[in-house]
Amino acid sequence: xxxxxxxxxxxxxxxxxxxxxxxxxxxxxxxxxxxxxxxxxxxxxxxxxxxxxxxxxxxxxxxx
Amino acid sequence: xxxxxxxxxxxxxxxxxxxxxxxxxxxxxxxxxxxxxxxxxxxxxxxxxxxxxxxxxxxxxxxxxxxxxxxxxxxxxxxxxxxxxxxxxxxxxxxxxxxxxxxxxxxxxxxxxxxxxxxxxxxxxxxxxxxxxxxxxxxxxxxxxxxxxxxxxxxxxxxxxxxxxxxxxxxxxxxxx
Numbered sequence: 001x002x003x004x005x006x007x008x009x010x011x012x013x014x015x016x017x018x019x020x021x022x023x024x025x026x027x028x029x030x031x032x033x034x035x036x037x038x039x040x041x042x043x044x045x046x047x048x049x050x051x052x053x054x055x056x057x058x059x060x061x062x063x064x
Numbered sequence: 065x066x067x068x069x070x071x072x073x074x075x076x077x078x079x080x081x082x083x084x085x086x087x088x089x090x091x092x093x094x095x096x097x098x099x100x101x102x103x104x105x106x107x108x109x110x111x112x113x114x115x116x117x118x119x120x121x122x123x124x125x126x127x128x129x130x131x132x133x134x135x136x137x138x139x140x141x142x143x144x145x146x147x148x149x150x151x152x153x154x155x156x157x158x159x160x161x162x163x164x165x166x167x168x169x170x171x172x173x174x175x176x177x178x179x180x181x182x183x184x185x186x187x188x189x190x191x192x193x194x195x196x197x198x199x200x201x202x203x204x205x206x207x208x209x210x211x212x213x214x215x216x217x218x219x220x221x222x223x224x225x226x227x228x229x230x231x232x233x234x235x236x237x238x239x240x241x
Contacts, residue, residue: 005240017110026170028239030181043187051196054235057112
């Protein structure tokens with residue numbers, strides 16, 4: 001599992017293995033100030049980082 | 065962990081005096097003890113992906129409270145006590161007006177305008193088409209995390225995990241607010 005969140009300190013404390021920083025806490029995978037196609041491109045980029053994190057073995061909480 | 069109940073305690077000084085004393089002790093480098101009990105997070109093993117991501121089914125999970133418009137199962141907007149799963153098979157993205165976020169822990173107006181901003185279905189579909197992973201699981205799972213009891217969230221997490229494993233899901237992307 002990878003968690004996309006802006007509260008990485010909480011995720012670390014709880015022991016989440018893979019943590020990816022989100023955009024803002026009230027839209028972790030959004031960029032509303034961008035035009036829609038750019039926002040989608042950005043979101044694909046972030047989710048791709050999440051997938052790469054999923055492929056990375058970890059032993060303790062790691063922020064990607 | 066037992067569910068704590070509210071109870072009244074007589075203390076030696078008003079709360080603002082105790083708070084000021086704590087802060088002064090902290091600033092002066094003197095020993096102090098928080099009145100809030102420290103909850104020890106239980107350590108758990110961190111699973112790693114088995115096999116290749118391109119052969120894996122990936123699922124989306126969120127604590128952001130996103131539900132179909134009208135909240136048919138009455139998910140709580142705080143202190144979630146249950147989780148639900150909603151079908152995303154055949155959907156390429158999540159549309160305004162079809163979903164809404166039940167969550168008092170954040171301003172939901174931005175994700176209500178485009179629910180992909182909390183459950184990134186549109187991005188996952190594009191990556192699924194490019195065969196980055198084998199398949200996106202046909203349901204996303206949701207609960208509401210704000211004000212939640214850690215023990216209840218543990219139960220919910222275990223329940224979701226059991227269903228995911230039973231469905232052959234090998235990896236999860238969880239969005240948290």
